[in-house]
Amino acid sequence: MRSAHLHRCSVLTVVVTVLALFAACGRGPGTDGGTPVPDGELRIAPQFSPRSGYAIDTDDPYILTQLGVTEALTSATADGQVRPALAESWTQVDPLTWRFVLRAGVTFHDGTPLTPAAVVTALGHVAGVAAPPRALRGLGLTVVEDGANSVQVATTHPDPILPLRMSSPNAVILAASAYTGGAPSVIGTGTGPMRLTAVEGAQRASLERFDGYWGGRPALARVTTTFVTDPAARALALRAGDVDIAQGLPESSLLEFSAGSGFDEQTVAAPRTVLLLLNQSAAPFSDPRIRQAVARAVDRTALAEQALAGSAIPASELFGPAVAWGAHEPPPAPDIEGAKALLVQAGHGPDNPLPVRLWTYQNRPELPTLATAVQAMLREVGIDAEIRIGEYGTQEPEVLAGRYDMFLLSRSYLTDVPDAGATLRSDYACDGSYNLNHYCSPAFDSLVARLDTATDAGTRQDVFRAAARMLVDDVVGVPLVHSQENGVSRNVVGYTLDPMAKQLVTSQLAVTG
Known part of the structure; x- marks a missing residue:
C-alpha cells in the first residue's frame, strides 16, 4: 500500500490543479435562491471523466447523454x-x-x-x-x-x-x-438540448444551447464541465462556489451541505453494488475454500453502517432493494472461526498467513474506505491484504487479463439497459466480455439463456433472482454494500438526481441569480 504521506501529497496536488482549472472559468460564489437567469451558464463537476476520447463504442457516451448532448431512438x-x-x-x-x-x-x-x-x-x-x-x-x-x-x-x-x-x-x-473519417466525432453532431463545442482532453468540455432542439428551447445558454476524479476536490470546488453541481461526494463532505446550508443535497438509492471480486482463474482464489473464507470474514453490516456511516445498504447478493427483483433479507453474519478453519484446510494457518493484493480506485469515494475496512477484517482471519489504490483505466486491462487477486469494484447492474440480463451475461457468462471474476459455469449460462425468449417481466425477474442465488452459492466474489448516489447543487433550478446516472442536463435546467 502507498504510504499515507504519498497519498496525501497526491490528493493535494490534484486539489490544487483542479482549483486552477476552475478559477480559469469560474464566476465565484453565487447567492442562494432567486429566479432563473435568462441565458445562464451551468458549471458541473461530474464524478467520472472520459477515458476513450468520447468513442461511441465505450463507456464515454454515458457522459454525453448525461450532459444532454446525444439521444437514442x-x-x-x-x-x-x-x-x-x-x-x-x-x-x-x-x-x-x-x-x-x-x-x-x-x-x-x-x-x-x-x-x-x-x-x-x-x-x-x-x-x-x-x-x-x-x-x-x-x-x-x-x-x-x-x-x-x-x-x-x-x-x-x-x-x-x-x-x-x-x-x-x-x-x-x-x-x-x-x-466522415476515423472515429465518429461527437462535436456538433448530436440531437440533445446542448451542443458540444469543445473538449480539452479528459479535463473539460464546453457546451452551448441548441436553439433547434425538438423538445423546446433550453433554458441554459452554456454548460461548462470540469472533470474531477478526486471527490475531495469536487467538494472543495462546490464549497468555494466554483461549480454549481458536484456529484459523488464523500460522506464526510455531505454533512456540511445538509439542510440549512444553502445547498441542495440529494441522495437516492441506486441499482449499484460494491463487489469484492476474486480472481478464480489463478491461485489463491481458484480454491473455493479460500473464496468462502473471505465471504465469511467480511462483516457487511459493519461496512455499511460503520465504515460508510450508514450511507450504504449491506448486501446479501448482487441485487438490492433498489429494484423489484433484489433481495431484501439481511446479509449473513460474519463467521470468523469458520473462515479460519477453511484457511487451515487450504494450508494457511496462524503461522502461515495468506498474502494477497487488494486493488481499488478512488473515483468513487467509498472504495478506499471500504478497502481499509476489508483489509482489517481479512487480517483477523489470517489473510494479509496489501492495498493498492490507482486509476480504474489502468487497472481494468490487468483485471480483465486475470493478473490480479482481489478487486474492489462499484458496479451498476443496469448500466447498459434497465434489464439485468445484460449484466449477468457480460459479467458472469463463460464468454462474458466483462467477466472480471473469471467465473465459468455451464449451469449458470444455461439459466441465463432462458432470457433469450422470455418476454414477460416477471419471468425475467425470476431468472435474475435465481442467477443471483447461484452466484452466492458459487462464491463468485462477495457483494459488500448497495450504494446510494448523491449530488449537491447551489443556485440551480430543476436539478433532479438520476439513480441511473444517465441524465443531468435537460432543457428545463436553469441557474438562478
Whole structure:
C-alpha cells in the first residue's frame, strides 16, 4: 500500500490543479435562491471523466447523454419501461425484426435533419466495430431504411427487449457528418438540448444551447464541465462556489451541505453494488475454500453502517432493494472461526498467513474506505491484504487479463439497459466480455439463456433472482454494500438526481441569480 504521506501529497496536488482549472472559468460564489437567469451558464463537476476520447463504442457516451448532448431512438425508466425519444413508436414485424418510426422535426446540431439514412449509419457503425458495446453485443444487429420516416432493426435471434436496448447511450444517433473519417466525432453532431463545442482532453468540455432542439428551447445558454476524479476536490470546488453541481461526494463532505446550508443535497438509492471480486482463474482464489473464507470474514453490516456511516445498504447478493427483483433479507453474519478453519484446510494457518493484493480506485469515494475496512477484517482471519489504490483505466486491462487477486469494484447492474440480463451475461457468462471474476459455469449460462425468449417481466425477474442465488452459492466474489448516489447543487433550478446516472442536463435546467 502507498504510504499515507504519498497519498496525501497526491490528493493535494490534484486539489490544487483542479482549483486552477476552475478559477480559469469560474464566476465565484453565487447567492442562494432567486429566479432563473435568462441565458445562464451551468458549471458541473461530474464524478467520472472520459477515458476513450468520447468513442461511441465505450463507456464515454454515458457522459454525453448525461450532459444532454446525444439521444437514442428510445429512453427508459429505472424499472425497465421503454419510452419514446428519437423514435416516436415501434412495432415488432416478425420474431427477428422491429420497425421504429422516427420523430418528425428533429434536427442534428450541424443543421441536418434526422433521417432513416442517418439512423442506419449510426447504428450500423456501433454494431460493426470489432468489439460492440455490451448492450448490442452478440445480436448480429442490422439496420435498413423503411420508407421516408422509419427503419427496421433486425437481429440474428429473437431479442425480446430490443426496444429497451435502443435506449443505451451506445446506441445514440449522430449526424452523418460525424462519420466522415476515423472515429465518429461527437462535436456538433448530436440531437440533445446542448451542443458540444469543445473538449480539452479528459479535463473539460464546453457546451452551448441548441436553439433547434425538438423538445423546446433550453433554458441554459452554456454548460461548462470540469472533470474531477478526486471527490475531495469536487467538494472543495462546490464549497468555494466554483461549480454549481458536484456529484459523488464523500460522506464526510455531505454533512456540511445538509439542510440549512444553502445547498441542495440529494441522495437516492441506486441499482449499484460494491463487489469484492476474486480472481478464480489463478491461485489463491481458484480454491473455493479460500473464496468462502473471505465471504465469511467480511462483516457487511459493519461496512455499511460503520465504515460508510450508514450511507450504504449491506448486501446479501448482487441485487438490492433498489429494484423489484433484489433481495431484501439481511446479509449473513460474519463467521470468523469458520473462515479460519477453511484457511487451515487450504494450508494457511496462524503461522502461515495468506498474502494477497487488494486493488481499488478512488473515483468513487467509498472504495478506499471500504478497502481499509476489508483489509482489517481479512487480517483477523489470517489473510494479509496489501492495498493498492490507482486509476480504474489502468487497472481494468490487468483485471480483465486475470493478473490480479482481489478487486474492489462499484458496479451498476443496469448500466447498459434497465434489464439485468445484460449484466449477468457480460459479467458472469463463460464468454462474458466483462467477466472480471473469471467465473465459468455451464449451469449458470444455461439459466441465463432462458432470457433469450422470455418476454414477460416477471419471468425475467425470476431468472435474475435465481442467477443471483447461484452466484452466492458459487462464491463468485462477495457483494459488500448497495450504494446510494448523491449530488449537491447551489443556485440551480430543476436539478433532479438520476439513480441511473444517465441524465443531468435537460432543457428545463436553469441557474438562478
